[in-house]
Amino acid sequence: MRLIFNSDRQTTRPGFELKIEQIPNSCKSLIANQVQNIQLPTGQTPIPQICGSSSTIVSSFQSDNYPLAYNSDTDCVYKVLRASRQVCRLEVYFDDFDVGVEDFTNKLCNNDYLEINGMRYCGRRKGERFVVPFGHETEEMTIRFHTDSTDRFGGFKIQVRQLDDNCRTTGHHDFSPGSTESCNKMTFSEKSLQILSPNYDSGSYRPFLDCEYIVRKSTFDVCALEVKFDAFSLEESRNCAKDYLQIGSMKLCGKLPYNAISEPFIHDLFHF
Secondary structure: OEEEEEOOOOOOOOEEEEEEEEEOOOOHHHHHHHHOOOOOOOOOOOOOEEEEEEOOOEEEEEOOOOOOOOOOOOEEEEEEEOOOOOOOEEEEEEEEEEEOOOEOOOOEOOOOEEEEOOEEEOEEOOOOEEEEEOOOOOOEEEEEEEOOOOOOOOEEEEEEEEEOOOOOOOOOOOOOOOOOOOOOEEEEOOOEEEEEOOOHHHOOOOOOOEEEEEEOOOOOOOOEEEEEEEEEEOOOOHHHOOOEEEEOOEEEOOEOOOOEEOHHHHHOOOOO
């Protein structure tokens, strides 16, 4: 399970303190529910088609048939190829976006969606702009477009700009899990663990942060997490377009009460 913490160049807040518990013996019922939705023969998974690629500083991608309704049963990727070694982030702008229907209760995209850096986007999001990290160890980033066999919508047109400024927090250095000064990519495999936002003890995280936390299964019978928020205060924005903590496919921002337990993550299946 991947968690991502991102802060923009403006307002900062105190940050967060999370306690995460891996839930043993949680796979059987979850896997049974997942199997009911699989239409392919056992052991087979769909191979996405490459629908476009670009290595220019500014790229434009759009869904098939745009501006008409896109096709059903689509599973394809758009590749953004690194323009130079200095690039560390991608700025994504939704010129137009009407893809599927968002589950507002759980903030999930279960049917049609566009997936960027592990985050699924659906619903109506025209005019939104956000930044995602472009890791130094990769030469390309893929944007996945998936649709099912039910309703069709207007589709999308997006612009992707490769950024090479404000890269000081996305270097090659690795920081230990106990560090609260900065972060790049941290991996945890403990059954119980705690994650603090950078500089949490100092009262405020810094701007321009891209932090990635990987939680690996402590045992093979773990398929769910319980996430407890001992503290959570990030900049609030519509659709969490500014500062946010992303857990799996869900984004969080603003404030959460002390000791809150986020129910949707308790049954969020690990994807391995």
